[in-house]
Amino acid sequence: AKKNGRNRHFWFEASMESELRFRSELETGIRRGVATGEFVPYYEKQIDLATGDLVGFEMLARWNSPTLGVISPDLFIPIAEEIGVIAQLSESLIAKALIDAKTWDPQLTLSVNISPVQLRDPWFAQKLLKLLVEANFPPSRFEIEITESSLHENIGLVRSMITSLKNQGIRVSLDDFGTGYSSLSQLRSLPFDRIKIDRSFVTTLPGNKESATIVKSIAALGKGLGLPITVEGVENEEVLRELNRFGTFKVQGYLYGHPEPADRTAEELAQLNLL
Ligand code: C2E
């Protein structure tokens, strides 16, 4: 028994050690990847249900790791935040995305996700505007997405930042709506242009009374506050039918395709005469 215990202890330490080693390899890889441009923008279509038109894209980060393959942002964004490279990573992705988006039809918008770490930087608005000016990209075609969970601290700073971005014509969405714990007070105190309903309420929509009630209520809330709504995670026609009962939205999700890199996106746009 004693020997067994020591074995367990040994294995525990061994797996801790390999986990730590993996983590530090990831950190090194991310730092190097940021420096060498391994992070690339993918694009997810956004459709206006009222017209059926493609109206823009959400940029979603991917890491083309030479050793690990294509890596999801859920893995590398939190690490990039912790090791202090998120701003550099995000700015280089936005710069690439602006170059891509400039080749698209001028009606199409570009939406990007912003980390709470970036929002804490008092120079964030200026940095963003500089990127737009350098790319000669109209701010009116540009939108940022901020999650509820990034708004706990420094509401005053965030409010003045959002206001100065809006004064330049950039729109600001409240992302992952409904998953935080102070959604409603944030809607009242910050001048958002749009609400994005989190996909956890959407993928469960068919046959789930609770999800239907929540989506319906958010739709009513948006209507009452004069805020347009984007619904993410629309995977099939059944969800679309449900949504049509509640109002009219911008939608995105696998029903319209998975996020694609710049070249595939351009190919699709060419077919639609939107390039
Ligand atoms: P998000 O902003 O909520 O983005 C939606 C996520 O849902 C994306 O995952 C997208 O690929 C996925 N998705 C789209 N349609 C469907 C669908 O029909 N069904 C399902 N099940 N999923 C769908 P992705 O690309 O893995 O991104 C995950 C999260 O990473 C994003 O969530 C966003 O919060 C964050 N993220 C992505 N790019 C960036 C970035 O450049 N900066 C920052 N700070 N965060 C980013």
Ligand code: CA
């Ligand atoms: Ca988003």
Ligand code: CA
């Ligand atoms: Ca979401």
Ligand code: CA
């Ligand atoms: Ca999210």
